[in-house]
Amino acid sequence: MESKQLLIIPILLVFLGIISRNFIFLILAAVSVILVRPDFLKIDILAQKFKDFILFNRKIIENEYRIIDGILESKDEYKAFVIVDDIPFDYRDLSNEGLRAKVISFHKVLDVVDNVDIIFRKKSIDKNKFLESLFRRAQNLRVITEADPSNEKVKNELLMIQEMIKKISEGEPPFQYIIYFVVTSPSREKALASATLLRKGLESIGIKARLARTSEVEDFITSGYIRRKEKVGFPTQIPYFTVFSIPKSPTYQIISDGIYLGKEIGTARSVFWNLEKTMNPHVLVIGPSGAGKTEFLISTGVKINTWYHIPVVFFDVKNDIKLRLRRKGIKPVILNPLIYSINLLKISENINQGIYVSLLENVISNSFRMDKYSSSILYKVITEAFSRFQEPTWNSVIEQINQLDVTEEVKIYLSKIVNKIKSVDIESSDESLVDKIEEGVYVIDLSLIKSEELKRFVIYSILVKIINKYNIADDKFKISLVIDEAWTILRSESEDYSLVADIIKRGRGYGIILMMATQNLYDLGELSDIFLENSGLLVFMNNGDKKFWSEVKRFANLSDEEIYRELSFLGRGEGVIRFIGDPRPLVVKLDTFAS
Numbered sequence: 001m002e003s004k005q006l007l008i009i010p011i012l013l014v015f016l017g018i019i020s021r022n023f024i025f026l027i028l029a030a031v032s033v034i035l036v037r038p039d040f041l042k043i044d045i046l047a048q049k050f051k052d053f054i055l056f057n058r059k060i061i062e063n064e065y066r067i068i069d070g071i072l073e074s075k076d077e078y079k080a081f082v083i084v085d086d087i088p089f090d091y092r093d094l095s096n097e098g099l100r101a102k103v104i105s106f107h108k109v110l111d112v113v114d115n116v117d118i119i120f121r122k123k124s125i126d127k128n129k130f131l132e133s134l135f136r137r138a139q140n141l142r143v144i145t146e147a148d149p150s151n152e153k154v155k156n157e158l159l160m161i162q163e164m165i166k167k168i169s170e171g172e173p174p175f176q177y178i179i180y181f182v183v184t185s186p187s188r189e190k191a192l193a194s195a196t197l198l199r200k201g202l203e204s205i206g207i208k209a210r211l212a213r214t215s216e217v218e219d220f221i222t223s224g225y226i227r228r229k230e231k232v233g234f235p236t237q238i239p240y241f242t243v244f245s246i247p248k249s250p251t252y253q254i255i256s257d258g259i260y261l262g263k264e265i266g267t268a269r270s271v272f273w274n275l276e277k278t279m280n281p282h283v284l285v286i287g288p289s290g291a292g293k294t295e296f297l298i299s300t301g302v303k304i305n306t307w308y309h310i311p312v313v314f315f316d317v318k319n320d321i322k323l324r325l326r327r328k329g330i331k332p333v334i335l336n337p338l339i340y341s342i343n344l345l346k347i348s349e350n351i352n353q354g355i356y357v358s359l360l361e362n363v364i365s366n367s368f369r370m371d372k373y374s375s376s377i378l379y380k381v382i383t384e385a386f387s388r389f390q391e392p393t394w395n396s397v398i399e400q401i402n403q404l405d406v407t408e409e410v411k412i413y414l415s416k417i418v419n420k421i422k423s424v425d426i427e428s429s430d431e432s433l434v435d436k437i438e439e440g441v442y443v444i445d446l447s448l449i450k451s452e453e454l455k456r457f458v459i460y461s462i463l464v465k466i467i468n469k470y471n472i473a474d475d476k477f478k479i480s481l482v483i484d485e486a487w488t489i490l491r492s493e494s495e496d497y498s499l500v501a502d503i504i505k506r507g508r509g510y511g512i513i514l515m516m517a518t519q520n521l522y523d524l525g526e527l528s529d530i531f532l533e534n535s536g537l538l539v540f541m542n543n544g545d546k547k548f549w550s551e552v553k554r555f556a557n558l559s560d561e562e563i564y565r566e567l568s569f570l571g572r573g574e575g576v577i578r579f580i581g582d583p584r585p586l587v588v589k590l591d592t593f594a595s
């Protein structure tokens with residue numbers, strides 16, 4: 001008899017229960033329902049299905065989307081779904097080169113499509129139960145192959161299962177996975193075409209994928225994943241998603257916008273530097289003579305000038321920057337400190353005198369490598385000159401030195417230094433050198449200053465004047481300073497007297513973008529770790545010296561193999577770049593005017 005007809009029994013029993021008011025009839029009615037329609041017990045499943053149905057329909061109404069032929073349509077976008085059926089290999093099947101090539105190909109395949117979300121669902125499974133089922137399956141397959149040794153298909157399956165058992169016993173946890181690639185496009189045709197292109201691309205690198213069916217897309221939306229399609233896999237089988245293969249790449253935000261730096265070698269991907277997003281805008285380039293440091297500084301400086309409409313000031317130590325700029329058709333304003341005075345002792349009213357004088361002490365102490373005792377005396381005499389005179393000059397400082405109660409030797413030593421300063425700071429009443437700087441490209445010609453200490457003094461003095469000129473506390477970039485051959489100043493920085501290190505540590509604080517280059521790590525002196533750890537962009541250039549690269553390893557994730565294979569043979573204008581806060585470096589062919 002049909003189960004529906006049998007339902008009359010529980011109905012009768014309920015009826016009897018109500019008339020007789022006997023509870024036993026109701027219990028009997030419930031028992032008979034279970035006997036007649038056992039599926040009523042799965043009431044929760046029915047409820048879930050009902051809920052899914054309601055939810056799905058409500059979403060369609062609320063979001064106004066519908067699914068036609070496997071494409072999810074909403075008001076102004078179309079989503080096509082590609083489902084991965086199988087990745088029939090793992091990374092150990094590939095050589096290092098092979099894996100690298102495959103990973104690069106995978107990302108190239110993704111690049112073909114504009115908007116793609118990759119949804120990877122992973123669920124752990126009970127390892128023991130899974131192993132048990134594999135053993136059972138292997139047992140059966142063995143029996144079949146013994147009976148029919150010519151059955152290649154079964155033999156292959158057995159090999160595969162044995163391989164899976166081996167992987168698990170090697171410690172790889174099996175899991176269930178499902179991977180979707182969701183392609184979003186403004187039109188149905190484009191979504192379908194992109195998804196098909198993506199599927200073909202995946203196929204070309206051995207990933208079996210297909211377009212999802214309407215029911216699978218519905219399942220995706222209602223329950224979030226397609227239960228029936230879950231596959232069992234191993235971490236090593238999904239190389240694109242595992243640590244083995246995630247390409248080393250700095251945060252997308254940092255490298256996808258801003259100043260164009262060049263193209264990544266290997267992928268030819270364009271690399272930018274987003275100065276807006278970096279916490280530190282300073283650049284440090286390290287590389288041997290002829291590597292292309294100056295060219296990189298010149299082109300990056302000019303780009304910053306045009307991009308941000310801020311002045312860029314090149315400190316031209318070797319008198320080559322001016323000529324190179326002119327060769328590229330850029331006409332810089334040349335500022336010669338022997339013509340336009342630095343006017344270090346002239347300060348504007350809004351400047352705190354105490355702080356300024358201690359900055360001056362730093363400048364002089366570092367430039368002339370003074371000991372702490374002498375520089376403290378110098379601090380004292382400059383402070384006194386400032387308190388005694390409305391507009392102190394270096395001559396008034398010498399006057400103060402002569403009045404000191406110290407040995408004649410100290411007086412001579414200090415006066416000698418101040419006289420040296422006087423030879424480059426001519427103290428004219430005209431506009432000083434730094435006041436001349438507006439928006440544009442400037443070259444400070446240091447070629448006529450022969451002594452290292454005086455070069456250092458001029459660079460430092462101009463730095464201090466610039467800090468004061470642009471002393472407005474906001475988050476805007478105000479000026480970019482380029483110092484080639486930066487060892488001139490970096491080597492003399494110390495814990496007690498530092499200026500460049502302070503600018504670097506302050507990050508965006510002064511609104512200055514400081515760009516420096518030098519030949520090797522030793523040029524960075526005592527504070528080298530401060531410069532290397534804090535600079536927003538580090539560029540290590542072409543260097544065959546393995547020792548150099550092993551030192552660079554402290555600041556960027558580089559493997560010995562990469563150093564051996566790639567970095568020891570970099571060409572001119574090529575380098576490893578590292579952004580602050582991200583140890584993943586990129587090997588880049590830098591964009592310069594010379595390239």
Ligand SMILES: Nc1ncnc2c1ncn2[C@@H]1O[C@H](COP(=O)(O)OP(=O)(O)OP(=O)(O)O)[C@@H](O)[C@H]1O
Nearest residue numbers: 288289290291292293294295296572573592594595
């Ligand atoms: N990317 C490039 N492509 C082609 N030529 C380049 C590139 N970069 C630099 N050069 C050329 O190589 C030579 C050396 O470059 P550059 O002066 O920039 O190197 P450097 O590292 O600053 O050397 P040094 O420390 O001796 O000043 C120059 O003649 C320059 O024009």
